Amino acid sequence: MPNFGPVETSRGRIEDWHAELGEGWAVLFSHPRDYTPVCTTELGTAARMSGEFARRGVRLYSISLDGADSHAGWVRDVEQAPWAGGAEVDFPIIADTDGRVAELYGMFDPRERDGAGNAVTARAVFFIQGRRVRASLLYPASSGRDFDEMLRLIDSMQLADAKRVATPANWRPGDRAMVVPGLSDAEAEALFDGVDRVAVPSGRGYLRMVDPDTYRDEL
Ligand code: BEZ
Numbered sequence: 303m304p305n306f307g308p309v310e311t312s313r314g315r316i317e318d319w320h321a322e323l324g325e326g327w328a329v330l331f332s333h334p335r336d337y338t339p340v341c342t343t344e345l346g347t348a349a350r351m352s353g354e355f356a357r358r359g360v361r362l363y364s365i366s367l368d369g370a371d372s373h374a375g376w377v378r379d380v381e382q383a384p385w386a387g388g389a390e391v392d393f394p395i396i397a398d399t400d401g402r403v404a405e406l407y408g409m410f411d412p413r414e415r416d417g418a419g420n421a422v423t424a425r426a427v428f429f430i431q432g433r434r435v436r437a438s439l440l441y442p443a444s445s446g447r448d449f450d451e452m453l454r455l456i457d458s459m460q461l462a463d464a465k466r467v468a469t470p471a472n473w474r475p476g477d478r479a480m481v482v483p484g485l486s487d488a489e490a491e492a493l494f495d496g497v498d499r500v501a502v503p504s505g506r507g508y509l510r511m512v513d514p515d516t517y518r519d520e521l
Contacts, residue, residue: 303407303428303430303433303434303435304407305318305319306319306403307319309398309403310369310396310397311363311396311397312370312374312377312394312395312397313393313394313395316394320433323432323433324432325431325432325433326361326431326432327358327360328360328361328363328430329360329362329363329427329428329430329452330363330365330407331348331362331363331364331365331426331428331447332364332404332407332423332424332425332427333345333365333366333425334411334422334423334424335366335368335416335422336366336368336372336375336376337376340443340445340446342379343383343385344385344425344446344447345364345380345385345386345395346380346381347385347386347449348362348391348393348449349380349381349389349391349392349393350385350386351449352393354453358453358457360456363396364394364396365395365396365403365409366395366397366423367398367399367423368397370395372397373397377391377395401421404423407426409423409424410422411424411442411443413443414442414444424441424442424443425440425442425445425446425447426438426439426440427439427441427447427452429452429455429456429459436459437455454473454474454475458473461475461479464517465514465517466482466493466517467479467480467482467512467514467517478512478513479513479514480510481494481497481510481511483508487507490512492518493519494512494516494517494518495513495516496513496516497510498510498511498512499511
């Protein structure tokens, strides 16, 4: 993923984005403008849920075109508004005042403008591990994001990494997962206790369900 820096944030300066990321997990999420209603609900929600991201080893970084002083002032509103539930905004908000990062990452919303007619960033989300983008989401400025979905996606990716499974539609942590196509039946049987096949007209046994908790790292 593209590097940037130095940049100011609401919590100090980031000299070099890649060095800041290291090998760890991070979420970089943009919002259109400080002191706007939906953004205030989102940053408050992120503050309230930041412990859930930390528990998964994921650091949060927000970003918009506003300056670090604006971010610092707005944070006081975010923390007092109901969505934060009294939590502190304990992650940096990057001040991308020249739009360089927004340009690099394709974050600009093609339809939305601020009060002065300037382009603003959409609600982009980049899920990063070790300086690589593992997944991304893009919402228009008019639609606030679902932070539970971000956690669900992180849980899915971390489970897939650890246990060589894939997660089906609408999967939730604790649900059964699916054996990936690259594993043979013999490998799947060796790795998991109980591989259940869903019967389909083709007769092909590719719908293989397993309980990830039974994973044995033997192969
Ligand atoms: C908001 O945060 O409420 C917002 C910002 C830009 C466009 C639409 C909504």
